[in-house]
Amino acid sequence: MSRIRFRQRQRLLTAGAGAAAALLICAAAGIPYIRHIEKNYEADRSGYEQQIAEMDAQRIPVFALTRNIQAGEAIGEDDLVRIEVVKTTVPEDMPAREDAIGRYAKVSLSKNTPVSESMLYEGEVTPKDLRNQEFRLIELPSRLQAGEFVDVRVKFPTGEDFIVLSKKRTEDLASGTIWVQMNEREILTISSAIVDAYLNDASIYAVTYVEPGLQQAATITYPANTSVLDLIESDPNIVERAKTELERRMREKLESGLDLLTPEDIQKYLNGKANMSTINPGTQNNSLIQEQSVDTGTTQEAEAAEGEPVFTDNSDASVGD
DSSP: OHHHHHHHHHHHHHHHHHHHHHHHHHHHHHHHHHHHHHHHHHHHHHHHHHHHHHHHHTEEEEEEESSOBOTTOBOOGGGEEEEEEEGGGSOSOOOOHHHHTTOEESSOBOTTOBOOGGGEEOOOOOOTTOEEEEESSSBOOTTOOTTOEEEEEEEOTTSOEEEEEEEEEOOEEETTEEEEEEOHHHHHHHHHHHHHHHHHTOEEEEEEOSSTTTSOOOOOOOOOOHHHHHHHHHOTHHHHHHHHHHHHHHHHHHHHHHHTOOHHHHHHHHHHGGGOOOSSTTTOOOHHHHTOOTTTSHHHHTGGGGTOOOOOOSSSOOOOO
16 A cells, blocks of 8 residues: 555656646746747837837927818917917928918818818908998898808899899808998999889809809909990989899799799698798898797798798898898
8 A cells, every 4th residue: 555655656757847838938938939939129119219209309399270261261369279280280481470460361260280281272452432231122142141252143034144243151141131341342233223123123142162162253244334324424323223223123033933932832831840940040030930920920830931031030021042
């Protein structure tokens, strides 16, 4: 019995010695490998740290927008903030802050966008004869917003269509009234077009630009009528009478369209009114939605149900397409 135990003990000692020898061999071979891995890790880490340091050394100050800027909108002093970016991540034509202020955006720009020269264009020098003009007789797009650029056109019953004013910025909008800036020549041209439209039963309307910062101004095609200019010179009040008449015609057009609406169309519009957004949000008051009740203004509130343009004016003027 003792011999058996002795042999078992020897076997265990032999196995333990073998395991210890194998462990020592693995350790002897593994330690250099681990040190090699650690050495490579330190080398890679040093390389990354050096690259980060080089990138930090190449950071340059640029100016980013603090708010969303629409195409054609001027950049003000409060619209820019200084940030630092890696030089290789931005174009080389990054303007200084004072060079960007007062210039206009070619396209719509989002907040936090670094401003580059290719995004901006210079505004024209303000002429001495520039004046603010307001109109209630121009048929406006229902989605027009202040700051957008439009061409003002005149369309005659014969089908002839002319550009009267080219690429005018809408300075403000309110209840179907539009404000634009015009010089003396443009004032005379639009006055001729207004009287021409009054005498020939024409309509004056506006169309918007898609990318005003990229699109050139359209060429004015309306030829000022010599006889109309003579009429204006001999009777300056003719322009005001023509404006009043065109506003009246637009109102009649609105009311005639409203008379065609059925009670079903009206109810359909009223049911979906809660999901509709205000026309020209932030710029125009939508009297059809905000001021009319279901009992007294149902015919006017159903304007959009027939696919007609939505008008926002309660006076003699209205808004067309």
